[in-house]
Amino acid sequence: MSKIYAMYDDDSTLLHGAESLVAKGVQIKDVFSPFPIHGIDPVIGVRKTRLAICAFIYGLTGMSLALIGMYYFMIADWPMNIGGKPNYYFYQNIPAFIPITFEVTVLCTAHGMAITYLLRNKTLPGMIAKNPDPRTTDDKFVMQINSSDIDMDEETLISELKATGAIEINKA
Amino acid sequence: MHVVEAEIREPLILGEKSYNDITEDVCAPIEGKANAMWYFVFGLAGLVALWGIGNILYTIGVGIGVWGLNKTVGWAWDITNFVWWVGIGHAGTLISAVLLLFRQRWRMAINRSAEAMTIFAVMMAALFPGIHMGRIWQAYWVLPLPNQFGSLWPNFNSPLLWDVFAISTYFSVSLVFWYIGLIPDFATVRDRMIKPLPKKIYSILAFGWSGNAKHWNRFEEVSLVLAGLATPLVFSVHSIVSMDFATSVIPGWHTTIFPPYFVAGAVFSGFAMVLTLMLVMRKVFRLEDYLTLKHIEYMNIIIMLTGSMVGVAYLTELFVAWYSGVEYEGYAFMNRATGPYWWAYWSMMTCNVISPQLMWFKKIRRNLVVTFILSIIVNIGMWFERFVIIVTSLHRDFLASSWTQFHPTYVDMGVFLGTIGLFFVLFLLYARVFPVLALNEVKTILRATGEYGVKKHIHQISHSNGQSNHAVVEEEVEVEKEPVLEVEQNGVDTPVEEMKDVSVSEEEDIEDKKEQD
Numbered sequence: 001m002s003k004i005y006a007m008y009d010d011d012s013t014l015l016h017g018a019e020s021l022v023a024k025g026v027q028i029k030d031v032f033s034p035f036p037i038h039g040i041d042p043v044i045g046v047r048k049t050r051l052a053i054c055a056f057i058y059g060l061t062g063m064s065l066a067l068i069g070m071y072y073f074m075i076a077d078w079p080m081n082i083g084g085k086p087n088y089y090f091y092q093n094i095p096a097f098i099p100i101t102f103e104v105t106v107l108c109t110a111h112g113m114a115i116t117y118l119l120r121n122k123t124l125p126g127m128i129a130k131n132p133d134p135r136t137t138d139d140k141f142v143m144q145i146n147s148s149d150i151d152m153d154e155e156t157l158i159s160e161l162k163a164t165g166a167i168e169i170n171k172a
Numbered sequence: 173m174h175v176v177e178a179e180i181r182e183p184l185i186l187g188e189k190s191y192n193d194i195t196e197d198v199c200a201p202i203e204g205k206a207n208a209m210w211y212f213v214f215g216l217a218g219l220v221a222l223w224g225i226g227n228i229l230y231t232i233g234v235g236i237g238v239w240g241l242n243k244t245v246g247w248a249w250d251i252t253n254f255v256w257w258v259g260i261g262h263a264g265t266l267i268s269a270v271l272l273l274f275r276q277r278w279r280m281a282i283n284r285s286a287e288a289m290t291i292f293a294v295m296m297a298a299l300f301p302g303i304h305m306g307r308i309w310q311a312y313w314v315l316p317l318p319n320q321f322g323s324l325w326p327n328f329n330s331p332l333l334w335d336v337f338a339i340s341t342y343f344s345v346s347l348v349f350w351y352i353g354l355i356p357d358f359a360t361v362r363d364r365m366i367k368p369l370p371k372k373i374y375s376i377l378a379f380g381w382s383g384n385a386k387h388w389n390r391f392e393e394v395s396l397v398l399a400g401l402a403t404p405l406v407f408s409v410h411s412i413v414s415m416d417f418a419t420s421v422i423p424g425w426h427t428t429i430f431p432p433y434f435v436a437g438a439v440f441s442g443f444a445m446v447l448t449l450m451l452v453m454r455k456v457f458r459l460e461d462y463l464t465l466k467h468i469e470y471m472n473i474i475i476m477l478t479g480s481m482v483g484v485a486y487l488t489e490l491f492v493a494w495y496s497g498v499e500y501e502g503y504a505f506m507n508r509a510t511g512p513y514w515w516a517y518w519s520m521m522t523c524n525v526i527s528p529q530l531m532w533f534k535k536i537r538r539n540l541v542v543t544f545i546l547s548i549i550v551n552i553g554m555w556f557e558r559f560v561i562i563v564t565s566l567h568r569d570f571l572a573s574s575w576t577q578f579h580p581t582y583v584d585m586g587v588f589l590g591t592i593g594l595f596f597v598l599f600l601l602y603a604r605v606f607p608v609l610a611l612n613e614v615k616t617i618l619r620a621t622g623e624y625g626v627k628k629h630i631h632q633i634s635h636s637n638g639q640s641n642h643a644v645v646e647e648e649v650e651v652e653k654e655p656v657l658e659v660e661q662n663g664v665d666t667p668v669e670e671m672k673d674v675s676v677s678e679e680e681d682i683e684d685k686k687e688q689d
Contacts (some may be wrong), residue, residue, distance in 0.1 A: 034191065034360065035612040036388035049390045055397050073316055073325040080327060099334040099412055103341040106401050110345040114352060117394045118379065121387050123355060127380025134363035137356070137383055139191030139615075 003029075004157065005132045006166040008141040011037045017164030018043045018143060024160065027149040032136040051120070055113040062108025066101040132172065184278055184617060186461040191615050194462075198609045199364055201457045206604060209456070217596035224590005227583045228303055236306050238583045244569045245578040250304045251416075252558040253588050256441070257297035258339065258413055259434075259554060262406060263442025264290025265346050268353070269402035272395065277620070278470050280613040281462045284357075285453065286446045287350040288606065292598040293445070294343045296591040301335075303587070331415040338412040342405055349398045355381050356391070357607040410438040417561065424504035424565030427492070433485035437554060440478035440524070443471050444550035451544045453603060462609055465538050472537040475550060479528025482557075486525060504565055512577060513564045516556050523553020 008014040015037055018028055028044040031037065040046070071090050074080070074097075079087040087093065118124055136142050143166075147154060158169055187193075206214075231238055241248055264287035271279035302308050314336045316325050326333050358378035365371035381387065411431035418430035447468065454463040493505040508517045527549050530536050537543070563578050602608075 031385045032383050033385075033388065034195075034383060035356075035615045036392055037385075040385055041389055044385060046385045046389050049386075049393045051390055051393045052397050055401075069316065070328045074328050078325055082327065082329065093329065096329040099331075099408065099415075100328060100337045102404070102408055103334070103337040103412075106345060106405050107337075107341045110348055110398055110401050113394060113397060114348045117352070117390055121381075121390055123379035123381050123387070125376050125379055129359065129362070129375065129378065129380045130382040130384070131359075131363075137360040137363045137381075138195045 002147045002154075003132075003172045004145045004147060004154070004161075005170045005172065006143045006145070006161040006164075007133065007135075007168040007170070008143070008165060009139065009167055010165075011035075011141055013165040014141040014143060015040055015043070017161070017166065020164055021145075021160060025150070026145060026152065026157065026160070028143055029146045029149060030144040032131045032133075032142040032144070034137050034139060034141075037141070051113060051117060054116050055109050058112030058116075059105050059109035061112075062105040063101055065108065066104035067097065070097050070100065132170070182464070182466045184281065184462075184464065184466060185614065186464055189461065189618060191618065194609075194611060194614055194618065195360060195364070197459065197461070198607050198611055198614075199361060201603065202361060202605060202607065203364070210600065210604070214597065214600045217593045217600060220589055220593025221597050222590075222593075224587055224593055227586035227590055228299070231303055231583060231587065232308055236304065238581060240578055240580045240584050242576055242578070244574045244576045245563055245566045247562050247566065248578045249559075249580055249584045249588060250300045252555065252562050253591065254297050254300035254304075255413055255434075255558045255562075256555050257293045257300070257591065258410065259438035259441045259558075260445045260551070261290045261293035261297060261342075261346075261442065262410060262435075262438035263446045264288070265342070265349070265402050265406045266439055266442065267446070268349065269399040269406060272399040273403060276470075277617045278467050280610055280617055281459075281464075281467055282446060282450060282471075283613070284350075284353065284606075284610045285449065285603075285608050286442075287346060287353075288602045289445060289449060289599065290346055290442075291343070291350060292595050292602075293442075294339065294346065295598070296595050298339055298343065299591060331412065331419050334412045335416055338409045342409045345398070345402060345405060349402055352391070352394055352398070353610055353613070354606070355379050356383060357611045359383060360611055361607060407435055410434045422565050423498070423500040424508070424561065426501075427489060429485055429488055429492070433482065433489075436478045436481035436485065437524075437557060440475060440482055440528075441551055441554035443475050443478070444547040444554070447471055447475070447543060447547040448551070449599065451540060451547070453608065457603070457608065459609065462614060465540075468540070468543055469534075469537045472531045472543060472546075475547075476528045476531035476537075479524060479531075479550070483525035486521065504568070507568055508560060508564045511564065511568070513560065513567070516560050516564070520553055520556040520560050523549050524557060527553070 006017075008017065011033060014031065014033075018031070018040065021028065022043055031040055031044060033040075041048070070093075074087065074093060075090050081087060131137060132142055132144065133140065143161075145157065145161075147157075150157065152160070154171075161169055185194075189197075236250075239248070239250065241250075264283070267279050267286045268283040271283075302311055305311060314326055314333065316328075355378060358374055359381035362371060362374035362378045365374055411434065414430035414434035417425040418427055420426060450463055450471075451468070454460050490505055493501045496502075508514075527546055530542070530546065567578060568575055
């Protein structure tokens with residue numbers, strides 16, 4: 001299997017190119033770009049990420065942790081009588097627990113989501129970058145097509161790519 | 173695809189920039205060598221920071237008796253500085269989170285540095301409660317850890333503990349938000365570096381970012397959700413800081429208006445500090461095309477708005493002190509305005525209420541020198557605000573025999589100056605090695621709000637009256653055919669033949685031109 005990289009110098013050219021190629025039955029493996037190309041995901045079949053669902057679950061976890069923790073510290077384990085204020089019932093203390101509940105919820109959601117994001121992306125310190133050309137983090141946009149994914153022969157594909165406005169085509 | 177801005181809007185990126193130009197302009201300070209001025213300012217800030225660290229170590233070694241605190245005024249400069257720094261640390265996350273949710277594109281040029289400023293300011297803030305504890309080595313007592321005292325837990329009903337959670341959450345979430353945005357830009361720097369060692373360092377910092385479609389898909393989701401989380405967080409942090417005061421029964425502190433009033437004040441001082449730093453940075457790093465007069469004007473409008481909110485809060489406090497009929501409250505406010513600390517009160521009023529009103533004038537909003545001076549005045553005023561709230565409310569105790577004044581010692585001053593020095597040390601280091609603009613975000617708005625494709629010819633003819641250069645502006649708008657932009661409206665793609673015509677008034681063009689000179 002060989003990989004074909006078609007380079008574009010504009011995001012909209014790449015997007016239109018991708019649309020016409022997909023219409024002709026070419027499967028695009030991936031796209032590398034210096035910034036998000038809006039509208040490319042449905043064209044090349046990238047599904048919507050489920051990170052937000054994870055974030056919601058982390059948030060629920062954080063909120064429960066905070067409430068259970070404060071119930072244990074302040075009500076169950078060692079109720080403190082401060083200025084004669086009631087401390088023996090959880091519901092009476094709820095207003096005073098809101099700030100920390102909120103903070104811990106945000107803390108768990110944000111960090112949980114960030115960690116999940118880095119793990120799912122496989123971006124961690126020491127990881128090797130996979131962009132085929134250093135210019136893709138500057139001003140070039142690269143489309144990757146795996147020859148095993150398509151029915152076309154390579155010459156036809158290359159001429160199709162050139163027709164979409166690719167400025168450079170490399171094989172690897 | 174790109175949504176083209178309304179034609180009446182000023183462009184947010186000046187000059188005919190390509191994507192590569194943006195990369196070049198932002199990476200230039202990282203790849204180039206620092207000039208003598210940088211070393212001078214860095215050295216100066218470093219010396220002040222060292223002096224401050226010395227004073228901090230002295231405080232820790234001897235105890236906080238070396239400060240000017242006394243039995244009556246138990247909180248003074250330390251907490252004033254704490255609240256001041258936390259307030260300054262509010263602009264960054266506000267710019268990157270709240271303005272992201274409001275789809276304000278002008279935030280993209282300033283969010284990176286504003287967030288860096290936030291992080292450094294919160295670090296400085298967190299120092300003060302730490303050293304104010306006296307025995308900093310027991311700082312872990314604020315955490316609910318199992319302990320040898322029969323499981324004595326910290327008091328979760330206390331706003332001081334809420335503050336511990338608020339500040340640490342705010343700091344760590346801001347840091348994560350900032351770093352996630354930095355990863356793609358570090359990748360850009362990594363891919364440009366030629367020398368092996370810097371390349372290695374930046375490739376570690378870039379976490380192996382490849383910028384493929386799935387990465388960007390997740391990146392946008394994470395940015396959006398983190399912005400959604402950080403927005404209430406920004407408002408909660410200073411609300412909780414204000415509750416340190418508002419939940420007590422000290423006249424002058426026991427006010428329900430405190431949370432919104434503190435938040436407005438925080439945004440006010442934060443934007444002022446952003447302006448102070450940005451005005452210098454855009455000049456030194458030649459980023460005038462990205463941090464345009466329009467950006468400065470927007471920030472000045474926010475300063476004007478929040479300054480007015482703070483003004484309304486001051487007046488409301490005064491009114492309620494009288495209207496409530498509580499004589500202690502009434503005395504506290506009379507004493508602020510006419511007592512021994514009248515000078516602090518009236519400095520605060522002048523700097524925070526009167527000075528931002530100058531921003532109603534467009535000429536002043538767009539004047540760099542006036543903006544720079546006003547941004548410093550605002551920060552002086554906000555320091556006085558915290559000083560007034562804290563010290564004037566405390567120095568008249570319930571017993572007249574305890575009435576006293578607060579006199580700062582050289583250690584108080586040294587610690588405060590030291591944090592300013594340390595802040596600038598961190599910021600200067602940041603400016604040398606980090607991409608100071610959010611590259612990947614600025615590139616996304618280039619086509620929509622940049623001056624791209626619009627050619628202008630400005631002929632400046634100096635006028636004989638000597639007062640100002642009078643310029644004749646000839647705008648020749650050349651429509652570039654390539655690439656064809658599209659406007660997405662209701663999901664229907666309509667090809668637009670014309671690039672937008674950037675209508676800029678002649679006067680502003682001259683100003684911009686002068687700027688670049």
